[in-house]
Amino acid sequence: MIGAFLSELLKLRRRGLLLGGGGAFLFFTALFTILGIENASKNPGNGHGFHVSVAELSQPNGLVRGLSHAGPLLGIVMLGVFAAAFGAEYTTGALRNLLVREPRRVQFLAGKYIALVVFGVVALLAAGIVSVGLAFLLAPSKGVDTSAWTSSTGLSDLWSTMWHLVLSALGFGTLGAALAVIFRTPVAAIVVGIAWLLAAENILTLFWSNGSSWLPGQLLENLASGGSSSVSLVRTALTLAVYWAIVVVGTSVLFSRRDVAS
Amino acid sequence: MSTPDHTASQAPDLAVTTTGLTKRYGHRAVVDSIDLEIPRGIISGFVGPNGAGKTTTLRMLLGLVRPSAGTGEVLGHSIAHPARYLSRVGSLIEAPAFYPGLSGRRNLEILAALGRHDMHRVDILLGQVGLGDRGGDRFKNYSLGMKQRLGIAAALLPSPDLLVLDEPTNGLDPAGIREVRGLLRELADDGLTVLVSSHLLGEIQTICDHLVVIDNGKLRFQGSIDGLLSAQTAEVVAVPEHAGDLQRLAEICTQAGHTARIDADAVHAPAPETWAPELNRLAMQQGITLAALAVNRGTLEDAFFAMTDTDAHAILAHPTTSEVAA
Numbered sequence: 001m002i003g004a005f006l007s008e009l010l011k012l013r014r015r016g017l018l019l020g021g022g023g024a025f026l027f028f029t030a031l032f033t034i035l036g037i038e039n040a041s042k043n044p045g046n047g048h049g050f051h052v053s054v055a056e057l058s059q060p061n062g063l064v065r066g067l068s069h070a071g072p073l074l075g076i077v078m079l080g081v082f083a084a085a086f087g088a089e090y091t092t093g094a095l096r097n098l099l100v101r102e103p104r105r106v107q108f109l110a111g112k113y114i115a116l117v118v119f120g121v122v123a124l125l126a127a128g129i130v131s132v133g134l135a136f137l138l139a140p141s142k143g144v145d146t147s148a149w150t151s152s153t154g155l156s157d158l159w160s161t162m163w164h165l166v167l168s169a170l171g172f173g174t175l176g177a178a179l180a181v182i183f184r185t186p187v188a189a190i191v192v193g194i195a196w197l198l199a200a201e202n203i204l205t206l207f208w209s210n211g212s213s214w215l216p217g218q219l220l221e222n223l224a225s226g227g228s229s230s231v232s233l234v235r236t237a238l239t240l241a242v243y244w245a246i247v248v249v250g251t252s253v254l255f256s257r258r259d260v261a262s
Numbered sequence: 263m264s265t266p267d268h269t270a271s272q273a274p275d276l277a278v279t280t281t282g283l284t285k286r287y288g289h290r291a292v293v294d295s296i297d298l299e300i301p302r303g304i305i306s307g308f309v310g311p312n313g314a315g316k317t318t319t320l321r322m323l324l325g326l327v328r329p330s331a332g333t334g335e336v337l338g339h340s341i342a343h344p345a346r347y348l349s350r351v352g353s354l355i356e357a358p359a360f361y362p363g364l365s366g367r368r369n370l371e372i373l374a375a376l377g378r379h380d381m382h383r384v385d386i387l388l389g390q391v392g393l394g395d396r397g398g399d400r401f402k403n404y405s406l407g408m409k410q411r412l413g414i415a416a417a418l419l420p421s422p423d424l425l426v427l428d429e430p431t432n433g434l435d436p437a438g439i440r441e442v443r444g445l446l447r448e449l450a451d452d453g454l455t456v457l458v459s460s461h462l463l464g465e466i467q468t469i470c471d472h473l474v475v476i477d478n479g480k481l482r483f484q485g486s487i488d489g490l491l492s493a494q495t496a497e498v499v500a501v502p503e504h505a506g507d508l509q510r511l512a513e514i515c516t517q518a519g520h521t522a523r524i525d526a527d528a529v530h531a532p533a534p535e536t537w538a539p540e541l542n543r544l545a546m547q548q549g550i551t552l553a554a555l556a557v558n559r560g561t562l563e564d565a566f567f568a569m570t571d572t573d574a575h576a577i578l579a580h581p582t583t584s585e586v587a588a
Contacts, residue, residue, distance in 0.1 A: 001417070003376045006375040088361070092361055094361060097373060101376040104345050257328070259321075259325065259326065262323065
């Protein structure tokens with residue numbers, strides 16, 4: 001497993017991925033942070049969406065508003081990164097070389113997954129740092145008082161938001177990895193993943209009132225935003241943990257048993 | 263370090279054995295109950311027409327494809343436990359497959375890290391296969407021959423005891439083919455076992471000591487190439503000085519107990535190579551002067567076609583013909 005982890009880290013150190021995947025994380029968090037602050041108005045907002053007031057931004061959780069709104073998009077990027085990393089082994093044919101060097105397939109899969117998790121955490125932390133830095137930089141120009149951001153409540157909000165964001169994005173990534181193993185191509189995995197998360201689930205929730213409590217994409221979004229009044233954070237986390245276990249076991253069994261014939 | 267496999271029963275002088283090895287897809291047997299015995303320390307050629315089941319067999323030996331039936335052992339360990347022997351096996355299966363956006367060196371480093379092999383071997387191997395100054399180039403910018411060389415370097419990464427190569431000279435220029443041939447011979451001389459699949463029968467005949475022929479998933483032959491070729495009947499070809507003597511020359515062959523046919527300006531008689539001087543003598547006794555007398559030895563190609571009944575256009579071969587001065 002250590003070999004698989006180290007080899008995946010070597011693979012992840014390529015410029016294209018760092019600029020593409022890492023750049024996308026930074027771009028979306030920066031975009032949401034800048035737009036959130038620049039669009040802040042003197043009038044009170046409704047507490048949701050992008051239109052927040054200067055007063056709301058001056059609250060302890062004002063620092064992480066941009067970051068938490070970027071959650072679903074960061075999740076989609078993470079899905080793409082994981083799907084590309086797992087699916088490329090099939091489309092390039094490299095999997096046959098890799099599995100000769102590491103025939104213990106579950107260990108191979110685990111090492112690769114952990115390396116991607118490390119990459120994802122580092123990328124999200126970097127995105128978080130950029131978001132926080134931009135927020136402090138832009139806040140004075142809009143008259144936002146940042147003193148509450150550094151209070152213990154503010155720091156606690158920052159920590160929990162980052163934590164929820166990371167777990168949510170890794171959940172999206174796990175889904176991308178599983179789809180790539182199932183379809184054996186990154187393109188199909190990304191298309192199916194996005195179609196399910198952005199289209200199918202939203203349609204289902206129109207007809208299934210309790211859908212947000214069970215649909216994985218809805219739950220991951222809920223996790224990123226720290227829970228909601230309709231589905232608590234604890235219930236969201238527990239349901240997702242069960243889904244995660246099912247996906248990991250199912251993917252491992254499929255990957256272990258399937259012939260590598262291409 | 264692998265631990266001894268208590269289920270192993272392979273003779274110590276054999277690198278690969280299989281018993282009834284079978285792979286079915288649906289009702290179709292791609293590999294059909296093959297019993298292989300490949301000795302250690304030799305270069306064994308693995309030949310068969312397209313779709314014969316060569317690559318599937320190699321994939322089963324490498325743990326990539328699960329057999330439908332049968333058993334096998336590689337380097338003394340059951341193929342049901344590939345982790346026990348693959349650290350001592352190098353392979354190049356089908357086309358070299360690497361990450362196109364990464365350099366040749368980085369691709370090898372990834373494999374070395376995965377197999378926990380010595381990273382220092384990467385540059386040594388790049389030099390050994392002639393990519394020393396191109397290791398930093400992206401794989402997608404390599405020519406087919408360079409890709410093939412990188413594939414061979416990857417196969418040599420673990421300092422293997424067994425090398426499994428599928429069409430290793432594909433895309434190489436004549437100088438490259440000669441280098442690979444020399445490299446394989448050098449490795450075999452050092453005690454390494456090489457199992458090499460190829461369509462180039464002439465190439466196989468040149469570099470291999472041992473041969474495995476499969477067709478339609480079934481084993482047609484395994485053994486030494488010399489043994490196979492010596493079992494082939496040669497053909498004596500005689501060209502009389504005067505075309506009018508063709509018929510009489512054919513009759514001489516027939517009277518000596520060899521069937522003969524006239525083709526253009528020559529008489530062709532399937533016969534042992536040693537009979538050529540006798541034919542020369544008999545022709546002289548009948549007053550026939552031979553302009554040329556040649557022996558076409560049985561080639562690997564002839565043997566291959568006899569065993570597989572394959573379309574000749576699918577295979578390239580180098581015929582071996584020696585001429586005996588008349």
